[in-house]
Structure formats: structure tokens, C-alpha cells
Amino acid sequence: MPTLNESRKSVAARVKPVSPLPVPSSVPPVAIHAGSLLSVSDLSIEDVASILKLADELESEDTVTRDARLFKRRVSLLFYESSTRTRTSFELAAKALGADTSLVSAQSSSIEKGESLKDTGITLRALGAECIILRSPFSGAPYLLAQATGLPVLNAGDGMHEHPSQALLDLRTMKQKLGITGKVSEKLLEGVTITICGDIFHSRVARSNAMLLPRLGARVVLCGPAPLLPEAAAGLGTNISIERDFDKALEQAQVVMMLRIQKERLAGMALDLGEYTARYQANSERIAAHAPKALIMHPGPMIRGLEITSEVADGPQSVIEEQVRNGVAIRMALVQRALGERVKTGKGKGR
Numbered sequence: 001m002p003t004l005n006e007s008r009k010s011v012a013a014r015v016k017p018v019s020p021l022p023v024p025s026s027v028p029p030v031a032i033h034a035g036s037l038l039s040v041s042d043l044s045i046e047d048v049a050s051i052l053k054l055a056d057e058l059e060s061e062d063t064v065t066r067d068a069r070l071f072k073r074r075v076s077l078l079f080y081e082s083s084t085r086t087r088t089s090f091e092l093a094a095k096a097l098g099a100d101t102s103l104v105s106a107q108s109s110s111i112e113k114g115e116s117l118k119d120t121g122i123t124l125r126a127l128g129a130e131c132i133i134l135r136s137p138f139s140g141a142p143y144l145l146a147q148a149t150g151l152p153v154l155n156a157g158d159g160m161h162e163h164p165s166q167a168l169l170d171l172r173t174m175k176q177k178l179g180i181t182g183k184v185s186e187k188l189l190e191g192v193t194i195t196i197c198g199d200i201f202h203s204r205v206a207r208s209n210a211m212l213l214p215r216l217g218a219r220v221v222l223c224g225p226a227p228l229l230p231e232a233a234a235g236l237g238t239n240i241s242i243e244r245d246f247d248k249a250l251e252q253a254q255v256v257m258m259l260r261i262q263k264e265r266l267a268g269m270a271l272d273l274g275e276y277t278a279r280y281q282a283n284s285e286r287i288a289a290h291a292p293k294a295l296i297m298h299p300g301p302m303i304r305g306l307e308i309t310s311e312v313a314d315g316p317q318s319v320i321e322e323q324v325r326n327g328v329a330i331r332m333a334l335v336q337r338a339l340g341e342r343v344k345t346g347k348g349k350g351r
């Protein structure tokens with residue numbers, strides 16, 4: 001298993017950071033802060049175990065103790081793209097730990113006037129930000145921000161690259177709903193098959209899950225039409241296969257993760273949505289016939305009537321609301337991890 005620093009070097013080599021404006025070469029990069037989370041590949045199995053454990057502890061902690069953990073620490077949310085779940089849950093998470101939060105969005109800030117990611121990050125740091133949570137349409141942007149500021153940066157979704165906190169909250173949801181209580185290890189999800197269906201090509205959620213879940217013993221089946229699921233996707237990790245027939249993919253699954261068709265990223269791609277719906281929609285007839293016991297997941301936002309029907313989204317197999325709820329616990333753990341010290345409660349040993 002690579003160390004954190006080795007993983008980060010491999011991320012640096014793999015991802016070509018893209019920013020609205022390039023970083024001037026005169027600015028020497030600084031080391032990535034150890035509290036950052038840029039990719040699931042930054043995390044060892046032990047890191048995953050400790051984040052899940054911390055999420056459990058924080059969720060059940062009394063609010064007074066929890067509020068003292070990061071009292072008045074400053075967390076900036078820098079969102080260059082729209083978000084409902086990720087932004088709100090990171091904000092609630094930071095506030096639940098006592099931190100002060102400030103939101104900077106592209107539409108109402110100097111980003112609109114052309115300020116670069118680097119200058120925005122340095123400005124936030126000068127204003128006292130101790131941690132930046134970044135959503136960006138540019139793959140690799142969190143890596144660039146972490147290098148430019150030296151602050152802990154949490155990737156809240158970067159382009160078509162990754163959404164690591166989503167993969168962690170999805171993992172927590174699966175563990176809870178499948179009743180998996182064992183030690184977090186390479187065998188945690190042995191015997192569990194997760195079918196991920198839809199626009200895999202553009203999905204940072206699919207990418208983070210496909211990179212994380214097989215490391216914990218799961219089998220991942222990717223499903224979708226060729227334009228949205230290139231054969232190369234099977235190379236995201238071990239134990240990943242491609243099944244174009246959705247019914248067959250459903251029959252193998254204990255967990256079905258449906259993905260939105262990302263119309264905003266489909267430019268130039270010929271996709272017949274009627275045909276797509278006929279072949280790949282999760283509807284009640286199909287789920288009853290081919291996956292009557294599987295958990296139904298969706299990272300959101302859902303387009304009801306396209307990739308999923310309301311009957312399935314709101315049905316008894318759906319755990320979509322639990323995914324959203326788990327976002328707060330996981331993101332509390334990530335913000336706490338980013339900002340360091342733990343309050344001694346007598347229960348925890350500290351990081």
C-alpha cells in the first residue's frame with residue numbers, strides 16, 4: 001500500500017491540473033497539507049477505517065463537546081459549480097464542530113471578474129481560512145489549490161475526476177444498510193457486488209467509488225452504453241467489469257447505484273434519451289424482476305423519469321435519503337481530520 005505522500009505524488013503525476021488561469025511559474029509550490037483529501041487514492045485502508053470511526057464518534061457525541069472541537073476555526077467553502085448536498089452538508093458539518101464558515105461562489109465573487117483559483121485561495125488564506133473545501137469544474141483544481149495555499153483542501157468534486165467524500169458516505173451507507181459490522185479491511189465488502197449504471201464517463205462519483213470499493217473487497221460492475229462507458233473504465237481498478245445489459249448487471253447486484261445523465265457535459269455526444277431510458281432506466285418492473293432485494297442508491301441530483309422513476313427513488317429499496325444524511329457525519333470527520341487536534345473525551349485516543 002503506498003504511503004500518503006506516495007499516493008499524492010501519483011495523483012500529481014496522473015492529474016494535469018487545469019485552472020481558469022495558469023499559476024505563474026515564479027510561485028514555488030508548497031507541500032500538500034496532510035489533512036487534505038484530494039482523491040480516494042490518498043487514503044490507506046487504515047485511513048478509511050479511521051474516518052468511518054471518527055464519523056461514528058462525532059455523530060453520537062454530545063453537541064456541547066462537539067461544538068468545542070473546532071470552535072471559531074475558519075473553514076471556507078469555495079464553490080465554482082452548483083451543489084445542494086455537498087455544500088450544505090460540509091457547511092453543517094463544519095458548524096456542528098463549532099467552526100465558522102464562509103461561502104464563496106463563482107457567481108457572486110471576484111471569480112466572476114477573472115480572479116484565478118490561486119489568487120482566490122491565497123486571498124481566503126489571508127482572511128484567515130484554515131481549510132478550504134473546493135468544488136470545481138476543472139479536474140485537478142483541488143491539487144493546484146492545495147499546492148498554492150499549503151492549507152488542507154477537501155475535494156468536494158472536481159470536474160470528471162473525483163468526489164472522494166461522496167465515495168466515503170456511500171461506503172458508510174452500504175455498511176449500515178447491508179449490516180456489515182466487521183473491521184474495515186481488504187475483505188470488508190467481500191461477496192458484495194455494486195452495479196453502477198449510467199453516465200460513467202463523466203461521473204466523478206463513479207470514479208471515486210470504482211477506485212475505493214474494490215480495495216475493500218467489493219466487485220464493481222459498470223453498466224451503460226458505449227458513449228457513456230468506454231471499455232477503458234474497467235481499468236480504474238481491480239475487480240471491475242463492464243456489463244452492457246442492465247438486466248444482467250442488476251441480477252448480480254446487492255447494491256445498485258444509478259447516475260444522472262449529465263446533460264451539461266454531453267456536448268457533441270449523440271445520445272437518444274428515449275432509447276437510453278428504455279434500456280437503462282431503473283423502474284419498478286425492472287427492479288422487481290432483476291434486483292428485488294438490492295439497495296438502490298443515487299448520489300443526486302436525480303432526474304426522475306430519466307435514469308430512475310419516482311416509484312424506485314421513493315420505494316422501499318431506496319437508501320438515497322440515508323446517503324444524504326451520511327454526508328454530514330462523513331464530512332464532520334473530514335473537516336475534523338483536516339484541522340487536526342481532537343478534544344479528549346475519554347473515549348478517543350486522538351489522531
Ligand code: CP
Nearest residue numbers: 083084085086299300
Ligand atoms: N452528490 C452531489 O455531489 O450532489 P450535489 O451536486 O448536490 O452536491
